[in-house]
Amino acid sequence: MTQAKDANIPLDRDIFLRTLVRELATSLESIVGLAEASGYISVVGQTVGAHIGDMYTSALAVDRLSRQQVADVLVDLKQRIHGDFYIIEQDDQKIVLGTRSCPFAEKVIGRESMCMMTSNVFGTIAAHNLGYAQVELVETIARGAAGCRVVVHLVPGADAGRGSGREYFGDAPPGLGAFAAGSVVE
Known part of the structure:
Protein backbone atom coordinates (compact mmCIF):
# COMPACT_ATOMS: atom_id res chain seq x y z
CA MET A 1 0.00 0.00 0.00
CA THR A 2 1.46 3.31 -1.02
CA GLN A 3 -1.46 5.72 -0.70
CA ALA A 4 -3.05 6.99 2.49
CA LYS A 5 -6.55 6.64 1.00
CA ASP A 6 -6.02 2.86 0.85
CA ALA A 7 -5.04 2.54 4.53
CA ASN A 8 -7.46 0.60 6.72
CA ILE A 9 -8.12 3.39 9.24
CA PRO A 10 -11.38 3.38 11.25
CA LEU A 11 -12.09 7.08 10.71
CA ASP A 12 -15.12 8.84 9.34
CA ARG A 13 -17.01 12.02 10.16
CA ASP A 14 -19.03 10.36 12.93
CA ILE A 15 -15.99 8.91 14.71
CA PHE A 16 -14.10 12.17 14.28
CA LEU A 17 -16.93 14.29 15.76
CA ARG A 18 -17.58 11.89 18.67
CA THR A 19 -13.86 11.91 19.44
CA LEU A 20 -13.76 15.71 19.19
CA VAL A 21 -16.64 16.08 21.69
CA ARG A 22 -15.03 13.55 24.05
CA GLU A 23 -11.69 15.34 23.99
CA LEU A 24 -13.38 18.70 24.55
CA ALA A 25 -15.19 17.19 27.55
CA THR A 26 -11.93 15.63 28.78
CA SER A 27 -10.13 18.96 28.55
CA LEU A 28 -12.92 20.82 30.31
CA GLU A 29 -13.21 18.22 33.07
CA SER A 30 -9.46 18.24 33.71
CA ILE A 31 -9.14 22.04 33.68
CA VAL A 32 -12.31 23.23 35.43
CA GLY A 33 -13.72 20.03 36.97
CA LEU A 34 -16.78 17.89 36.31
CA ALA A 35 -19.38 20.36 37.61
CA GLU A 36 -18.08 23.31 35.57
CA ALA A 37 -17.54 21.16 32.46
CA SER A 38 -21.12 19.96 32.79
CA GLY A 39 -22.20 23.60 32.98
CA TYR A 40 -20.39 24.52 29.79
CA ILE A 41 -21.81 21.53 27.94
CA SER A 42 -25.26 22.40 29.33
CA VAL A 43 -25.16 25.76 27.56
CA VAL A 44 -24.53 24.03 24.25
CA GLY A 45 -27.18 21.40 25.00
CA GLN A 46 -29.79 24.05 25.74
CA THR A 47 -29.16 25.77 22.41
CA VAL A 48 -29.21 22.47 20.54
CA GLY A 49 -32.40 21.45 22.37
CA ALA A 50 -34.16 24.68 21.40
CA HIS A 51 -33.10 24.24 17.78
CA ILE A 52 -34.21 20.59 17.62
CA GLY A 53 -37.48 21.40 19.38
CA ASP A 54 -38.19 24.13 16.82
CA MET A 55 -37.50 21.67 13.99
CA TYR A 56 -40.07 19.22 15.38
CA THR A 57 -42.78 21.80 16.08
CA SER A 58 -42.31 23.19 12.58
CA ALA A 59 -42.33 19.74 10.94
CA LEU A 60 -45.42 18.70 12.94
CA ALA A 61 -47.09 22.09 12.24
CA VAL A 62 -47.89 22.83 15.90
CA ASP A 63 -47.06 25.70 18.23
CA ARG A 64 -46.43 23.36 21.17
CA ALA A 71 -42.15 11.66 24.57
CA ASP A 72 -42.23 10.62 20.90
CA VAL A 73 -39.86 13.44 19.92
CA LEU A 74 -37.34 12.54 22.65
CA VAL A 75 -37.22 8.95 21.42
CA ASP A 76 -37.20 9.89 17.73
CA LEU A 77 -34.40 12.43 17.99
CA LYS A 78 -32.19 9.96 19.86
CA GLN A 79 -32.98 7.20 17.36
CA ARG A 80 -31.97 9.52 14.53
CA ILE A 81 -28.54 10.05 16.11
CA HIS A 82 -28.02 6.36 16.93
CA GLY A 83 -29.08 6.36 20.56
CA ASP A 84 -31.33 3.36 21.16
CA PHE A 85 -33.80 5.20 23.43
CA TYR A 86 -37.25 3.86 24.30
CA ILE A 87 -40.11 4.73 26.67
CA ILE A 88 -40.19 2.71 29.88
CA GLU A 89 -43.26 4.46 31.26
CA GLN A 90 -45.05 7.78 31.07
CA ASP A 91 -47.92 9.62 32.67
CA ASP A 92 -48.91 13.23 33.29
CA GLN A 93 -46.14 13.61 35.88
CA LYS A 94 -43.13 12.03 34.18
CA ILE A 95 -41.61 10.37 31.14
CA VAL A 96 -39.15 7.58 31.92
CA LEU A 97 -36.76 6.63 29.14
CA GLY A 98 -34.15 3.95 28.78
CA THR A 99 -31.44 3.27 26.27
CA ARG A 100 -29.11 0.45 25.38
CA SER A 101 -26.68 2.69 23.52
CA CYS A 102 -25.45 6.27 23.55
CA PRO A 103 -25.13 8.46 20.46
CA PHE A 104 -21.54 9.06 21.58
CA ALA A 105 -20.99 5.27 21.77
CA GLU A 106 -17.87 4.25 23.69
CA LYS A 107 -16.61 7.85 23.68
CA VAL A 108 -19.00 8.70 26.56
CA ILE A 109 -17.56 6.16 29.02
CA GLY A 110 -15.98 8.03 31.91
CA ARG A 111 -17.13 11.43 30.62
CA GLU A 112 -20.23 12.26 32.66
CA SER A 113 -20.26 15.86 31.49
CA MET A 114 -21.27 14.64 28.03
CA CYS A 115 -24.58 13.45 29.54
CA MET A 116 -25.53 17.11 29.89
CA MET A 117 -26.31 17.07 26.18
CA THR A 118 -29.11 14.57 26.85
CA SER A 119 -30.26 16.37 29.99
CA ASN A 120 -30.40 19.77 28.34
CA VAL A 121 -31.88 18.68 25.03
CA PHE A 122 -34.60 16.68 26.82
CA GLY A 123 -35.19 19.37 29.45
CA THR A 124 -35.31 22.24 26.98
CA ILE A 125 -37.77 20.48 24.65
CA ALA A 126 -40.02 19.33 27.51
CA ALA A 127 -40.00 22.67 29.34
CA HIS A 128 -40.56 24.74 26.21
CA ASN A 129 -43.59 22.68 25.27
CA LEU A 130 -44.99 21.70 28.66
CA GLY A 131 -43.80 24.57 30.87
CA TYR A 132 -41.45 22.67 33.18
CA ALA A 133 -39.07 19.72 33.32
CA GLN A 134 -36.62 18.25 35.79
CA VAL A 135 -34.28 15.76 34.16
CA GLU A 136 -32.86 13.08 36.40
CA LEU A 137 -30.03 10.94 35.00
CA VAL A 138 -30.67 7.88 37.18
CA GLU A 139 -28.24 5.55 35.38
CA THR A 140 -25.79 6.40 32.61
CA ILE A 141 -23.43 4.56 30.34
CA ALA A 142 -20.90 7.29 31.14
CA ARG A 143 -20.90 6.15 34.79
CA GLY A 144 -20.49 2.50 33.79
CA ALA A 145 -24.09 1.25 33.58
CA ALA A 146 -25.10 -1.08 30.76
CA GLY A 147 -27.66 1.50 29.65
CA CYS A 148 -29.19 4.79 30.68
CA ARG A 149 -32.34 5.49 32.63
CA VAL A 150 -33.55 9.07 32.33
CA VAL A 151 -36.58 10.47 34.13
CA VAL A 152 -38.13 13.67 32.82
CA HIS A 153 -40.35 14.98 35.62
CA LEU A 154 -43.08 17.27 34.28
CA VAL A 155 -44.53 18.69 37.49
CA PRO A 156 -42.44 20.57 40.08
CA GLY A 157 -42.18 18.60 43.33
CA ALA A 158 -44.92 16.12 42.35
CA ASP A 159 -42.81 13.01 43.00
CA ALA A 160 -41.58 13.16 46.60
CA GLY A 161 -39.21 10.22 46.08
CA ARG A 162 -37.31 11.66 43.15
CA GLY A 163 -33.61 12.28 43.22
CA SER A 164 -31.81 15.40 42.15
CA GLY A 165 -31.72 16.63 38.63
CA ARG A 166 -31.61 19.76 36.56
CA GLU A 167 -34.74 21.85 36.32
CA TYR A 168 -35.80 23.61 33.14
CA PHE A 169 -38.45 26.31 32.83
CA GLY A 170 -40.30 27.09 29.63
CA ASP A 171 -41.91 30.20 31.05
CA ALA A 172 -40.43 32.43 33.72
CA PRO A 173 -41.42 31.36 37.24
CA PRO A 174 -43.26 34.05 39.23
CA GLY A 175 -40.95 36.77 40.51
CA LEU A 176 -37.98 35.89 38.29
CA GLY A 177 -38.96 37.80 35.18
CA ALA A 178 -38.00 36.92 31.62
CA PHE A 179 -34.40 36.08 32.61
CA ALA A 180 -35.47 32.65 33.90
CA ALA A 181 -37.30 31.61 30.75
CA GLY A 182 -35.54 28.53 29.46
CA SER A 183 -33.09 28.62 32.36
CA VAL A 184 -31.54 25.70 34.18
CA VAL A 185 -31.59 25.37 37.97
CA GLU A 186 -29.92 22.56 39.91
Whole structure:
Protein backbone atom coordinates (compact mmCIF):
# COMPACT_ATOMS: atom_id res chain seq x y z
CA MET A 1 0.00 0.00 0.00
CA THR A 2 1.46 3.31 -1.02
CA GLN A 3 -1.46 5.72 -0.70
CA ALA A 4 -3.05 6.99 2.49
CA LYS A 5 -6.55 6.64 1.00
CA ASP A 6 -6.02 2.86 0.85
CA ALA A 7 -5.04 2.54 4.53
CA ASN A 8 -7.46 0.60 6.72
CA ILE A 9 -8.12 3.39 9.24
CA PRO A 10 -11.38 3.38 11.25
CA LEU A 11 -12.09 7.08 10.71
CA ASP A 12 -15.12 8.84 9.34
CA ARG A 13 -17.01 12.02 10.16
CA ASP A 14 -19.03 10.36 12.93
CA ILE A 15 -15.99 8.91 14.71
CA PHE A 16 -14.10 12.17 14.28
CA LEU A 17 -16.93 14.29 15.76
CA ARG A 18 -17.58 11.89 18.67
CA THR A 19 -13.86 11.91 19.44
CA LEU A 20 -13.76 15.71 19.19
CA VAL A 21 -16.64 16.08 21.69
CA ARG A 22 -15.03 13.55 24.05
CA GLU A 23 -11.69 15.34 23.99
CA LEU A 24 -13.38 18.70 24.55
CA ALA A 25 -15.19 17.19 27.55
CA THR A 26 -11.93 15.63 28.78
CA SER A 27 -10.13 18.96 28.55
CA LEU A 28 -12.92 20.82 30.31
CA GLU A 29 -13.21 18.22 33.07
CA SER A 30 -9.46 18.24 33.71
CA ILE A 31 -9.14 22.04 33.68
CA VAL A 32 -12.31 23.23 35.43
CA GLY A 33 -13.72 20.03 36.97
CA LEU A 34 -16.78 17.89 36.31
CA ALA A 35 -19.38 20.36 37.61
CA GLU A 36 -18.08 23.31 35.57
CA ALA A 37 -17.54 21.16 32.46
CA SER A 38 -21.12 19.96 32.79
CA GLY A 39 -22.20 23.60 32.98
CA TYR A 40 -20.39 24.52 29.79
CA ILE A 41 -21.81 21.53 27.94
CA SER A 42 -25.26 22.40 29.33
CA VAL A 43 -25.16 25.76 27.56
CA VAL A 44 -24.53 24.03 24.25
CA GLY A 45 -27.18 21.40 25.00
CA GLN A 46 -29.79 24.05 25.74
CA THR A 47 -29.16 25.77 22.41
CA VAL A 48 -29.21 22.47 20.54
CA GLY A 49 -32.40 21.45 22.37
CA ALA A 50 -34.16 24.68 21.40
CA HIS A 51 -33.10 24.24 17.78
CA ILE A 52 -34.21 20.59 17.62
CA GLY A 53 -37.48 21.40 19.38
CA ASP A 54 -38.19 24.13 16.82
CA MET A 55 -37.50 21.67 13.99
CA TYR A 56 -40.07 19.22 15.38
CA THR A 57 -42.78 21.80 16.08
CA SER A 58 -42.31 23.19 12.58
CA ALA A 59 -42.33 19.74 10.94
CA LEU A 60 -45.42 18.70 12.94
CA ALA A 61 -47.09 22.09 12.24
CA VAL A 62 -47.89 22.83 15.90
CA ASP A 63 -47.06 25.70 18.23
CA ARG A 64 -46.43 23.36 21.17
CA LEU A 65 -46.04 19.62 21.48
CA SER A 66 -48.36 17.60 23.73
CA ARG A 67 -46.88 15.35 26.42
CA GLN A 68 -47.25 12.33 24.14
CA GLN A 69 -45.59 14.21 21.29
CA VAL A 70 -42.73 15.31 23.59
CA ALA A 71 -42.15 11.66 24.57
CA ASP A 72 -42.23 10.62 20.90
CA VAL A 73 -39.86 13.44 19.92
CA LEU A 74 -37.34 12.54 22.65
CA VAL A 75 -37.22 8.95 21.42
CA ASP A 76 -37.20 9.89 17.73
CA LEU A 77 -34.40 12.43 17.99
CA LYS A 78 -32.19 9.96 19.86
CA GLN A 79 -32.98 7.20 17.36
CA ARG A 80 -31.97 9.52 14.53
CA ILE A 81 -28.54 10.05 16.11
CA HIS A 82 -28.02 6.36 16.93
CA GLY A 83 -29.08 6.36 20.56
CA ASP A 84 -31.33 3.36 21.16
CA PHE A 85 -33.80 5.20 23.43
CA TYR A 86 -37.25 3.86 24.30
CA ILE A 87 -40.11 4.73 26.67
CA ILE A 88 -40.19 2.71 29.88
CA GLU A 89 -43.26 4.46 31.26
CA GLN A 90 -45.05 7.78 31.07
CA ASP A 91 -47.92 9.62 32.67
CA ASP A 92 -48.91 13.23 33.29
CA GLN A 93 -46.14 13.61 35.88
CA LYS A 94 -43.13 12.03 34.18
CA ILE A 95 -41.61 10.37 31.14
CA VAL A 96 -39.15 7.58 31.92
CA LEU A 97 -36.76 6.63 29.14
CA GLY A 98 -34.15 3.95 28.78
CA THR A 99 -31.44 3.27 26.27
CA ARG A 100 -29.11 0.45 25.38
CA SER A 101 -26.68 2.69 23.52
CA CYS A 102 -25.45 6.27 23.55
CA PRO A 103 -25.13 8.46 20.46
CA PHE A 104 -21.54 9.06 21.58
CA ALA A 105 -20.99 5.27 21.77
CA GLU A 106 -17.87 4.25 23.69
CA LYS A 107 -16.61 7.85 23.68
CA VAL A 108 -19.00 8.70 26.56
CA ILE A 109 -17.56 6.16 29.02
CA GLY A 110 -15.98 8.03 31.91
CA ARG A 111 -17.13 11.43 30.62
CA GLU A 112 -20.23 12.26 32.66
CA SER A 113 -20.26 15.86 31.49
CA MET A 114 -21.27 14.64 28.03
CA CYS A 115 -24.58 13.45 29.54
CA MET A 116 -25.53 17.11 29.89
CA MET A 117 -26.31 17.07 26.18
CA THR A 118 -29.11 14.57 26.85
CA SER A 119 -30.26 16.37 29.99
CA ASN A 120 -30.40 19.77 28.34
CA VAL A 121 -31.88 18.68 25.03
CA PHE A 122 -34.60 16.68 26.82
CA GLY A 123 -35.19 19.37 29.45
CA THR A 124 -35.31 22.24 26.98
CA ILE A 125 -37.77 20.48 24.65
CA ALA A 126 -40.02 19.33 27.51
CA ALA A 127 -40.00 22.67 29.34
CA HIS A 128 -40.56 24.74 26.21
CA ASN A 129 -43.59 22.68 25.27
CA LEU A 130 -44.99 21.70 28.66
CA GLY A 131 -43.80 24.57 30.87
CA TYR A 132 -41.45 22.67 33.18
CA ALA A 133 -39.07 19.72 33.32
CA GLN A 134 -36.62 18.25 35.79
CA VAL A 135 -34.28 15.76 34.16
CA GLU A 136 -32.86 13.08 36.40
CA LEU A 137 -30.03 10.94 35.00
CA VAL A 138 -30.67 7.88 37.18
CA GLU A 139 -28.24 5.55 35.38
CA THR A 140 -25.79 6.40 32.61
CA ILE A 141 -23.43 4.56 30.34
CA ALA A 142 -20.90 7.29 31.14
CA ARG A 143 -20.90 6.15 34.79
CA GLY A 144 -20.49 2.50 33.79
CA ALA A 145 -24.09 1.25 33.58
CA ALA A 146 -25.10 -1.08 30.76
CA GLY A 147 -27.66 1.50 29.65
CA CYS A 148 -29.19 4.79 30.68
CA ARG A 149 -32.34 5.49 32.63
CA VAL A 150 -33.55 9.07 32.33
CA VAL A 151 -36.58 10.47 34.13
CA VAL A 152 -38.13 13.67 32.82
CA HIS A 153 -40.35 14.98 35.62
CA LEU A 154 -43.08 17.27 34.28
CA VAL A 155 -44.53 18.69 37.49
CA PRO A 156 -42.44 20.57 40.08
CA GLY A 157 -42.18 18.60 43.33
CA ALA A 158 -44.92 16.12 42.35
CA ASP A 159 -42.81 13.01 43.00
CA ALA A 160 -41.58 13.16 46.60
CA GLY A 161 -39.21 10.22 46.08
CA ARG A 162 -37.31 11.66 43.15
CA GLY A 163 -33.61 12.28 43.22
CA SER A 164 -31.81 15.40 42.15
CA GLY A 165 -31.72 16.63 38.63
CA ARG A 166 -31.61 19.76 36.56
CA GLU A 167 -34.74 21.85 36.32
CA TYR A 168 -35.80 23.61 33.14
CA PHE A 169 -38.45 26.31 32.83
CA GLY A 170 -40.30 27.09 29.63
CA ASP A 171 -41.91 30.20 31.05
CA ALA A 172 -40.43 32.43 33.72
CA PRO A 173 -41.42 31.36 37.24
CA PRO A 174 -43.26 34.05 39.23
CA GLY A 175 -40.95 36.77 40.51
CA LEU A 176 -37.98 35.89 38.29
CA GLY A 177 -38.96 37.80 35.18
CA ALA A 178 -38.00 36.92 31.62
CA PHE A 179 -34.40 36.08 32.61
CA ALA A 180 -35.47 32.65 33.90
CA ALA A 181 -37.30 31.61 30.75
CA GLY A 182 -35.54 28.53 29.46
CA SER A 183 -33.09 28.62 32.36
CA VAL A 184 -31.54 25.70 34.18
CA VAL A 185 -31.59 25.37 37.97
CA GLU A 186 -29.92 22.56 39.91
